[in-house]
Amino acid sequence: MASRLAVLSQHAEAASAAAEALRLGEVCQAPQTEALALITLAAERSRAGDHAGALADCAEADQLAASVGEDDTVVLAAVMRVLALKTAGDYPAAVRAAERGLAAAARLGLAGNRGAVLASMLADALFALGRWATARTVLARALEEQPPPLYRAVLLSTRGLLDLAEGSIGDATAAARSAAELFDPGYPGREFRLPARELAIRAALADNAHGLADRLLGELLTDPALPDHPTQAWPLLLAGLQVAELGTALGARRPDPAPGTDPRTRQLQALAAALATPGPVQAAQQATAAAWFTGDWPPVVGAWRALAHPYPLAQALLAAATAALAAGDRPTARESLGEAAGLAERLGARPLAERIAELTARERLTGSATDRLGLTPRELEVLRLVAAGRSNREIGEQLFISAKTAGVHVSNLLPKLGAASRTEAAALAYRLGLFNEHDQRTRPDVMRRPS
Known part of the structure; x- marks a missing residue:
C-alpha cells in the first residue's frame, strides 16, 4: 500500500503507511515486509533531502531482503540506493552502486526487469559525468535484454538525450517517437514519462520543429503533477525555457531583457518557484533557470x-x-x-x-587547441612524445629531464585531456589536430639543450 501511495504522489500518506508497515513487520518478524517498508521510507527521505537517512534505510533493507533470499527486493533496494546517491549528488558512488546492482540483477535472473531500471540509472549517471561511450554501451546491452515496454521507453529516452548531445538528431527523434509509443496511458508513474517528454521537446527544437515544440510546451504547462516529481521536472522546465524564446540552446542567446512579457515565461517562472530542490543537482538546475x-x-x-x-x-x-x-x-x-x-x-x-x-x-x-585545453608548452612537448610511443625514460632523455619529472607531466596532462590512459591522450591529441601524425612519425629527434 505504501509503495502504491508513493506512485500516486501521495507522499505524506506513503511515508505514514511505510512507517506502520515497518512497525508491523518488526512485530510479526516479517523481514520482507520490513525491507519493502524501508525502501519506501528511503524514497520519501531522499525526496525530502535526508540523504543519509535514505542510504541507511537502503542498507538495512538490503540486509533484510538478503537474509530471507528475496531476490527482487535485493535488487529493488539497489535501485533505491542508486536513486538516493544521485539525489545526494554523489554520481561516482551512484555509478559504482548501479554497477554492483546490475551484476546482482544478472546473477539473479532479473537483468531484463529490475536490471533495466538500474541500467537506465547507470547510463544517466555516466552521461552526467561525461562518460558517454560507456553510457551508450550500457544502454545497448540493456535494450538487448528486451525489457518490458515501460523500461524500454526509459532506456530509449536516455539514449535519445545522448544522441542529441552528440548531434544525431534523426536518431534522437526516432527514440522520442518510439518511447512515446511504448508508454501505457493507464500507468500512473509520471516520473517515468517526464524524461521522454524532455527528449521530445529538445528533439523538436534541434530539428527546428517549432510548432511541435510549442505544442509540447503547452502540454507541459498544463500538467499539475510536475511539482510532485522535481528530479525529472527540472530538466523538463529548462527545455521549456528554450521553447519560450529565451534561447535556442543554453547560453546561445542572452535572456530576454524584459522577462515575463511572454505568458509562457511567467508560467515557467511560477513552475520553477513550485519545484523543490532535494539535492545539489536540482539546486544547480534551479540556478540555471534563474540565470535565464x-x-x-x-x-x-x-x-x-x-x-x-x-x-x-x-x-x-x-x-x-x-x-x-x-x-x-x-x-x-x-x-x-x-x-x-x-x-x-x-x-x-x-x-x-x-x-x-x-x-x-x-x-x-x-x-589554439592547447589554449583551450590548458596545456603548458612543456606538457605539449611531453604529449607529442607520448603520442610517438615514448616511455617516461625516453621522454626524459629527449627533453633533458628526469623520468620522474616526465611522469609528473604525463599525470598532469591526462586529466586536462579527459583521458584515462596514454593511448587515449594520443588519440585525442590527433583528433583535435594538436599536431600532425605523419609529421610525428617522420620528424627527426631534435636534441634540445637544457635551459
Whole structure:
C-alpha cells in the first residue's frame, strides 16, 4: 500500500503507511515486509533531502531482503540506493552502486526487469559525468535484454538525450517517437514519462520543429503533477525555457531583457518557484533557470563545476561568455569559451562545440587547441612524445629531464585531456589536430639543450 501511495504522489500518506508497515513487520518478524517498508521510507527521505537517512534505510533493507533470499527486493533496494546517491549528488558512488546492482540483477535472473531500471540509472549517471561511450554501451546491452515496454521507453529516452548531445538528431527523434509509443496511458508513474517528454521537446527544437515544440510546451504547462516529481521536472522546465524564446540552446542567446512579457515565461517562472530542490543537482538546475532571467551565470558555472558534470558546465560557460561579451569583458569571455570548447571537444558534443566555435570566431576570440585545453608548452612537448610511443625514460632523455619529472607531466596532462590512459591522450591529441601524425612519425629527434 505504501509503495502504491508513493506512485500516486501521495507522499505524506506513503511515508505514514511505510512507517506502520515497518512497525508491523518488526512485530510479526516479517523481514520482507520490513525491507519493502524501508525502501519506501528511503524514497520519501531522499525526496525530502535526508540523504543519509535514505542510504541507511537502503542498507538495512538490503540486509533484510538478503537474509530471507528475496531476490527482487535485493535488487529493488539497489535501485533505491542508486536513486538516493544521485539525489545526494554523489554520481561516482551512484555509478559504482548501479554497477554492483546490475551484476546482482544478472546473477539473479532479473537483468531484463529490475536490471533495466538500474541500467537506465547507470547510463544517466555516466552521461552526467561525461562518460558517454560507456553510457551508450550500457544502454545497448540493456535494450538487448528486451525489457518490458515501460523500461524500454526509459532506456530509449536516455539514449535519445545522448544522441542529441552528440548531434544525431534523426536518431534522437526516432527514440522520442518510439518511447512515446511504448508508454501505457493507464500507468500512473509520471516520473517515468517526464524524461521522454524532455527528449521530445529538445528533439523538436534541434530539428527546428517549432510548432511541435510549442505544442509540447503547452502540454507541459498544463500538467499539475510536475511539482510532485522535481528530479525529472527540472530538466523538463529548462527545455521549456528554450521553447519560450529565451534561447535556442543554453547560453546561445542572452535572456530576454524584459522577462515575463511572454505568458509562457511567467508560467515557467511560477513552475520553477513550485519545484523543490532535494539535492545539489536540482539546486544547480534551479540556478540555471534563474540565470535565464537575471543573466547571473557565474554561480551556475560554480554549481556544475562542483558537481563535475562537464556537459552542463560547458553550456553554462558558454552562457557566461555571452553575458561577459555583452558587458564588454572580453578576457573573461575568452577564458570561458576556451574552457567550454575543451569540454565540448572531449565529450564529442558536436552541436555545442559548433555553437562555441561560432561565437568565438564571430567575436574574434579564437585561441589554439592547447589554449583551450590548458596545456603548458612543456606538457605539449611531453604529449607529442607520448603520442610517438615514448616511455617516461625516453621522454626524459629527449627533453633533458628526469623520468620522474616526465611522469609528473604525463599525470598532469591526462586529466586536462579527459583521458584515462596514454593511448587515449594520443588519440585525442590527433583528433583535435594538436599536431600532425605523419609529421610525428617522420620528424627527426631534435636534441634540445637544457635551459
